[in-house]
Amino acid sequence: MLTIREIDTYYGESQALFGVSLDVGEGEVVTLLGRNGMGKSTTIKSIMNLAAIRKGTITFCGKEIGASPSYCIARLGIGLVPEGRQIFPNLTVRENILVTAANHTGSAQPYTMDDILTIFPRIGDRLDSFGNQLSGGEQQMLAIGRALMINPKLLVLDEATEGLAPLVRQEIWRGLTILKSKGLSILVVDKNLGALFRIADRHYIMEKGKIVWTGTNGELCLQPELQSRYLGV
Numbered sequence: 001m002l003t004i005r006e007i008d009t010y011y012g013e014s015q016a017l018f019g020v021s022l023d024v025g026e027g028e029v030v031t032l033l034g035r036n037g038m039g040k041s042t043t044i045k046s047i048m049n050l051a052a053i054r055k056g057t058i059t060f061c062g063k064e065i066g067a068s069p070s071y072c073i074a075r076l077g078i079g080l081v082p083e084g085r086q087i088f089p090n091l092t093v094r095e096n097i098l099v100t101a102a103n104h105t106g107s108a109q110p111y112t113m114d115d116i117l118t119i120f121p122r123i124g125d126r127l128d129s130f131g132n133q134l135s136g137g138e139q140q141m142l143a144i145g146r147a148l149m150i151n152p153k154l155l156v157l158d159e160a161t162e163g164l165a166p167l168v169r170q171e172i173w174r175g176l177t178i179l180k181s182k183g184l185s186i187l188v189v190d191k192n193l194g195a196l197f198r199i200a201d202r203h204y205i206m207e208k209g210k211i212v213w214t215g216t217n218g219e220l221c222l223q224p225e226l227q228s229r230y231l232g233v
């Protein structure tokens with residue numbers, strides 16, 4: 001579904017990614033792991049063309065998207081939950097959910113507000129609150145709900161549960177597990193290995209702008225030395 005081949009991404013003259021290749025298959029949950037500053041967010045920004053690649057290719061559902069504007073990439077079916085969530089502070093929860101709603105991907109069963117509230121019941125109690133009145137966890141659930149309303153084929157989350165309380169994290173992982181069971185493909189950045197081990201199919205580990213290891217969930221679970229070397233756990 002998503003195929004990244006040998007991409008180099010720069011910020012000005014400073015190279016951040018070096019020949020990164022990555023795949024996400026239909027219905028797969030894939031993680032991007034690594035310590036701070038290793039290039040995970042830059043990889044996600046490259047997918048959405050929020051950071052321009054200078055070499056390599058990015059293909060989504062058979063279409064080369066490397067040079068497409070971000071909104072076109074979203075319309076093709078990549079729903080982004082960005083780091084920092086970026087929900088609209090002056091819109092209500094209801095408005096935040098509805099503002100992006102569209103079925104450009106031609107889904108047979110497009111997401112409705114009720115679907116979002118079934119996955120994240122907590123935000124159902126806050127429908128008339130403004131975005132800036134929500135807790136971090138509620139904002140994250142809202143950001144995921146908003147991304148789902150474009151009916152994505154692939155959901156991309158940068159720091160899915162960073163800085164959130166344990167209970168709220170659990171609710172987010174439960175929601176993502178529901179989405180996986182419905183067959184949604186997910187690419188997720190997070191540091192919460194325990195939760196990732198329960199949901200992920202495959203992992204990529206990044207160091208200094210390169211992919212240094214990739215393998216299945218079972219393989220990573222069995223290699224604590226990899227976890228301590230690259231992830232500091």
Ligand SMILES: Nc1ncnc2c1ncn2[C@@H]1O[C@H](COP(=O)(O)OP(=O)(O)OP(=O)(O)O)[C@@H](O)[C@H]1O
Nearest residue numbers: 011014016034035036037038039040041042043206
């Ligand atoms: N806007 C930017 N301008 C210049 N350099 C940047 C910019 N954003 C990131 N970088 C650099 O690119 C490299 C990769 O950063 P990136 O944010 O992709 O890492 P990360 O693995 O997502 O880390 P974190 O978990 O801290 O977000 C780092 O050296 C970082 O300093």
